[in-house]
Amino acid sequence: MLLAGPQAARGESLLDLYHAALAHDARWRSAVAGHQAGIEKLPQGYAALLPSVDLTGSSIHYDTDVQYSGTTSLTGGERSYATREYGVNINFPLYRKQNFAVYRQSVAQTSLADAQLAAAKADVMLRVTQGYFDLLLAQANVDLSEAEVAAYAAELDQANNRFAAGAAAITDVHEAKARLGLARAREIAAQSDLTIKRQAVRRLTGSVVGEIPGINPGFVPQPPEPNDVAQWVEMTVRQNAQVNAQREALGVAEWEVERARGAHHPTLDLIAGYTVSKSNSSVYTNAISDDQVARYGVQLQLPLFRGGGLGSKVQEASANKEKAREDLEDVRQESELQAHQAYLAAIGGISQIQALGEALVSAQSALESSRLGLRAGFRTQVDVLNAEQQLFNIKRELVRTRHDYLLNMLKLKATAGTLREEDLAGLSALLVYAREAPAGESLPRP
Incomplete structure (x- = not known):
């Protein structure tokens, strides 16, 4: 299990949306x-x-209309008659190498179908996860944008008051207005992005998602377990859904070669049949016939020449087998790269979160110092606005880095083929609504 802990108080969970996607997503149903x-x-x-x-x-x-010439005892003329025939024929293949290859290929095709379904399930799980985190980040950006607008509005009020009291120049007011205008523009863009992200989740799940809990600001990121990229790569090669599907596709292609080669071999069939035929006349006589014929035996067929088509099919199947082999190698290498990227991104995210947390504390102190300096007369309104802007930039970067860290942890498990529903359910341990967030807590190792 990736994460563990108490569930979020309310709202659409990632697991809820995943189940909704299994019922709604057209790609999954396909x-x-x-x-x-x-x-x-x-x-x-x-x-x-x-x-x-x-x-x-x-x-x-x-x-019929029959006319005879010469000496004959048969009488010509017009004649009408009917025949009826029915029977049963049995063909039992005693030796058909091609048919045996067809059967073995069908076993491989069934395994391929299972592997492709597993890959599709992993894909929908990852797409829901990506959509959910995109929505989380968009929602967090809206919250930050609203807070930024409120902060700059307060700075503008303060600048107006200082200007009215003769303690500040009009340029301070203009600068505060400019920062407020930019903040409002960012807020509008963030709201639009949030709407788009909600629509993306709705398209995938069919669910209209409102507010969802955000990442607990007090969570402590932990390294992946095992904390060894080589082990994650090894798991990826062995368990990745796309790699497994392509491996089964290679098996199907190998049996297609055997199937094509089997067409060169002789076939031996046991054949049997029973036929009943009745006729009320014939072209020669008015006699009624009632025949019953039983037959059985073996039939051998050896293909000698088919215009070169059989050999061409073998060459085609062999080329497709090599294509499948190279496709497998390509998917394997790509999956290994994805495992490396997700692992390094998760490890790097831990250091980034720690560094940004320290930067956030420093930025908050710098803002307070700038405000104190403004009141003391040795700092300007621009200094305060710059400190305010730096603080919100760090907050945005910290929020994005936290989202990226958690998403990369899930991507790492998905690439290694170990992502399960329990991991999605456990994510709720890290999610709280803003007004319910505790001061900080250390959460379990992912």
């Missing part, structure tokens, strides 16, 4: 339908090893 189609390959492949039984029947009416 994958489920594709999986259902894929697993049908197994009974189809097994059927190639079993006998086939066909029931046949026909009823045909004939109108």
